[in-house]
Amino acid sequence: MAASAPRVFVSHLAGTAVFDPNGDQVGRVRDVVALLGRRRLPSVLGLVVEVVSRRRVFLPMTRVTGMESGQIITTGVLNIRRFEQRPNEHLVLGELLDRRVTLQETDEQVTVLDVGMHRLPARREWEIDRLFVRKPRRGGGLRGRRGETLTVEWDAVTGFALVEPEQGTANLLATFEQLRPADLANVLHHLSEKRRAEVAAALHDDRLADVLEELPEDDQVEIIGKLKDERAAVVLEAMDPDDAADLLGELPEDERDHLLGLMQPQEAAPVRRLLAYEEGTAGSLMTTDPIVLRPDATVAEALARVRDEDLPAPLASQVYVCRPPDETPTGRYLGVVHFQRLLREAPFVLVGGIVDTGLNPLPPSTSLPALTSYLAAYNIVSAPVVDEGRHLLGAVTVDDVLDHLLPDDWREAVAMGTPLDGAGAAGGGRAGAAGSGGGVLPGPAPEGGRQDG
Incomplete structure (x- = not known):
């Protein structure tokens, strides 16, 4: 250096x-x-x-x-x-950003936007010596001018030792804006309960929904329980129905019914259906939003649906061809068209003419072991689930199966850095x-x- x-x-x-x-x-x-x-x-x-x-x-x-x-x-x-983390240690990004502290010279409250540190000369030790802060808005209220920003010495402020009831989140969120949902979920998991609730409250509904799907169940229940009921319902609507059903299944029955009642009926309906199936069956594991096409749809239309960047890879592996209506539960299920087959056909070809009818659909009562064997036997990552009338109810994807094959606390184990097989180190401390x-x-x-x- x-x-x-x-x-x-x-x-x-x-x-x-x-x-x-x-x-x-x-x-x-x-x-x-x-x-x-x-x-x-x-x-x-x-x-x-x-x-x-x-x-x-x-x-x-x-x-x-x-x-x-x-x-x-x-x-x-x-x-x-x-x-x-040990007592008296502080996570600078997680705990110090967005703190309100006091300028000693003017007795004015400012918000910490960033923290500067420097290396001591001729040594490998570092100290925090600067703060980048913002003064309050001028004129007050929402229409006041944005406050002045300035860099001050660390010892020019006081207040870091005080517990702040409501700490902002804007600068912390900006720091992790580009993280994928799974990585941001890992960040949230390691924050204090108070800070986790503050960050969750500040996230946009869709972003929070994506993050909740990646969190351990205990964190999910904790966060959803601290949101206002109306917002909790909106976030649940933004989640995939199967993930929302898993979360609601962890709540007391009266709380679950209350939140379902606050959701839009069309959003709550698939979640209610999923909750009705026995745990560990194909019905309880499936998603109700696979790609469904009518037989007169073209290969070009199918590929356009598959290209959706928000679509999980397992669901993009094949499209399900059904008679109308297109929403689950659909009209009569006809079969699937695999992604590779779509790539081999001309854009104008109708999907009804290239349907694979050899892949038998599963009833919703299919057990987890039978479902696992089915996916392995056919070398596929998604399987159709139909009712007795052969109406498509949804699709089970390999990631949903893995969620239930792994230990109940696997998300927490990964977030905490604990190997799932029990190998490796455990416990705290610092090791150079x-x-x-x-x-x-x-x-x-x-x-x-x-x-x-």
Whole structure:
């Protein structure tokens, strides 16, 4: 690193790639860990790095040798023992951004937009020494002019030690704006319950719905329970019906019925149908929104539907051909057309003429083992579910099957960085990297406290 003691603002670190000395990427930065209160300026202990398995590990700042050009270079290997926050430690992105603090000179409240840290000369230790803040709106109210922004010294403000009842989220959300829903869900899972509720309240309905689908069940129930009932119903409407049904199935019956009553009838209807099926059957696992086409639809129309970027890959693997009506439960089910067959046919060909009728549909009572064998036997990732009258009710996709084959807490295990097979390290603590090679060290940290050197 340059000898001029660089300064970095932490919002620029979010999502930054972390490389080992060999140039191999080992993860991405998700937060910065700081220790407040022991010295005049807070010490930066290290970075929270998310490795490929979505495990969050601790990277001591003493192991950072380069921090420039949108990348971070480390010495040695990363120990992948799961990161656990200790008392008096603060996550800078998760906890300090959007805090309201007081300028000592003017006794004026300001909002923290970013936090700056610098490296101590000739050392690998870092301190927080700057804050980028915004003053209140001028003129008051929503029409007042946006407040002035300025950079101040850390010790020019007070108030970080106080518990703030309502902390903003704008700058935290901006930092993680480009994250995929699964990655943002991982961020939410690691926030405090209070901060998680604040961020969930600030997310747009569709974005929150996507994130909820990726969270462990306990987090889903916690978040939906803290939303106003009307908004909770809107978010449930935005979720895939099968995911909404799974979430509602975790709630007490009276609360579930209340939320269903607040949903739009056309949105609540498929969710009610899914809740009526026995748990662990094809009916309870299916989605009610597969691609349904009439037999007189063309290959060009089918491919246009498959190209929808919001469509999960398993559902895009095949289209279901049915008599009208097109909404589930449909008219009589005729068969499927696989995506590869669509690619081999001319755009004007009618899908009714290329239907695969050899793939027998499943009744909604099909058990999970039978469903798993069906998908494996036919080498497919999606299966049609029909009623006794051969009306298409929905489709079961391989991801839904995996959700139920894995342990109940698999989402939490992945979010917490715990291997599903029980191998590897568990527990908290800080472990510094050891050795001169690169990569990730797959073993538990030494006992006896933080090993940062």
